[in-house]
Amino acid sequence: MSTICVPHRILVVDDEAVIRELFSRLLKKEGYEVATAEDGFDALLKLRHFLPAVIISDLNMPKMSGFELLSVVRRRFPNVSVIASSGAYASHVVPSGVLADAFYAKGEDDPEMLISRVAALIATSAAQATAHQDATAPVWIPRNGKDSNGIPYIVITCTECLRSFPLNVTREENAEVLETPCLFCSNIVKYIIDFSLSVSSPPKGPPSIRIRAGAA
Numbered sequence: 001m002s003t004i005c006v007p008h009r010i011l012v013v014d015d016e017a018v019i020r021e022l023f024s025r026l027l028k029k030e031g032y033e034v035a036t037a038e039d040g041f042d043a044l045l046k047l048r049h050f051l052p053a054v055i056i057s058d059l060n061m062p063k064m065s066g067f068e069l070l071s072v073v074r075r076r077f078p079n080v081s082v083i084a085s086s087g088a089y090a091s092h093v094v095p096s097g098v099l100a101d102a103f104y105a106k107g108e109d110d111p112e113m114l115i116s117r118v119a120a121l122i123a124t125s126a127a128q129a130t131a132h133q134d135a136t137a138p139v140w141i142p143r144n145g146k147d148s149n150g151i152p153y154i155v156i157t158c159t160e161c162l163r164s165f166p167l168n169v170t171r172e173e174n175a176e177v178l179e180t181p182c183l184f185c186s187n188i189v190k191y192i193i194d195f196s197l198s199v200s201s202p203p204k205g206p207p208s209i210r211i212r213a214g215a216a
Contacts, residue, residue, distance in 0.1 A: 007033045008122055009052040013043045013069065014085070019106070023056060026111050027118070040064025044072065052080060053122050056114070059083070059086040059098065067194050068140040078132035079112040081121035087186070097177065097192050098110040099138075101128055138177045138190035156180065161188035170194060 013021045018026040020036040026036045037043035039061045055073060058186045059066035081134055084100035087107050094103045097214045102117045121128060141154045165183045179190045 003152070003178040007031050008034045008054070009050060010056045010118065011035050011037065011046060013037045013040070013048065013055065013057040014068065015039055015058060019058070023114070030115055030118075031118060032118070034174070036069065040066065041067035042074075043069055047073075047077065051077070053125060054081045054118050056083045056085055056104070056118070057100075059084055059095075059178060060088065061102045065140070065142070065194055066097065067192070071138065071140040071192075076130055079129040081125055081128045083117055083121070110118070138192050140192050140194045142194045154191075154193055155187055156191055158182040158187055158189055159184060161185040167170065 003149070008130055010027050012020050013036070014020050015038055017038075024034045025035055035046055035052070037046045041064045043055070043057070044064075055070075057066040057069055061069075064086060066080070066086075070084065071081055071130065073082060081102075083102045083104055084094060084098040084105040085106060086095075087105070089095050089103070090105055092103060092105065092109070094100050099178050101121055104114050105186060116204070122124050138211050139156070139159065141156060145153070147153050147166075147168070154169055156165050157164045161182060161184050163182070163184045167180060177190055177192055179188050181188055190202075
């Protein structure tokens with residue numbers, strides 16, 4: 001009796017339709033089943049019905065950034081591996097504070113590197129899941145604005161009692177894991193303030209991703 005091989009699922013999250021299409025075509029040529037989402041909120045909706053082995057997510061997106069999305073994924077879907085993708089970083093190392101297992105630099109990395117990183121994460125998925133469950137993922141929190149006294153603030157939701165409370169922002173430190181005691185219970189909430197709107201990716205332009213021969 002022959003064994004039916006079920007393709008691994010990949011979710012591509014990016015606010016640029018051209019990037020979503022390019023990544024989708026590359027991955028489908030490798031035999032993966034691919035779904036796409038245009039921002040973090042759209043991705044969470046997709047995850048209700050499409051649980052992937054790997055998520056490839058842009059970092060700076062409207063509505064819900066990739067920073068915040070990956071924090072939610074790490075807490076709610078620890079078995080899912082993640083590749084962060086951005087044109088704002090040239091390094092191959094996962095940027096500080098980004099909850100991802102690998103990083104793909106748009107415009108710098110060859111598409112073959114994306115394919116190889118997906119395959120590597122699938123091959124080590126069990127080990128990745130164990131590592132995710134052993135670590136506490138901080139909450140990425142968007143900056144809310146300023147209070148009546150002109151002081152910047154954020155609203156934190158405790159991961160234990162699920163009650164929310166405001167907290168003043170005294171300094172702007174990108175990708176720094178902070179912590180504060182919950183005002184309602186004994187839990188210590190770890191969080192990172194999302195300043196991605198003020199520290200955004202380079203201006204949008206024609207995609208500079210190199211496409212290998214035969215990928216069109």
